[in-house]
Amino acid sequence: MVTLYAEFTVLPGHEQEVADLMAGLTRDVRAEPGNVTFEAHVERDRPNRYFVYEVYRDEQAFADHINAGYGAVFNERLNQLIEEDGSQLTFLSRPGAS
Template structure:
């Protein structure tokens, strides 16, 4: 069964460009993961500091491989001081149709 989630966070005032740069680099790496099917990054039109990431992995094993990727920890460490939340807010989704 596919593993699907939605991650969201808000860049601190003035940190939008650095967050966008980090995300572009990170997205390139995640999209190369064997089990990654989708890694789409968005900002909200009416609030460009709000970042939303829609992620789909082949299955739970692929998601666990993603979590254990060597670039994940450094990305989260670099991101943490640039966002308003303590960490990305994750919402796991179940596909209905």
């Protein structure tokens, strides 16, 4: 399994546009054969702050996700609407897992 989360902060005034982009991306990613989980959340007290939890079946499924054409289109647009230079990715593993 490949497990990670992505975080980013939406620039003021672009919250609805990013919500719409995320809805489309969520639909597309969940349709990927190797996707196990794709859940987008916003912080309760900072609704412009996103946390996206993702799980893929294996490294190949994650590579397929990264190479999906709609992902590149999403990221290009998102990068214009967030504070950071792209989504900040953190890869996870289970304690004791090799």
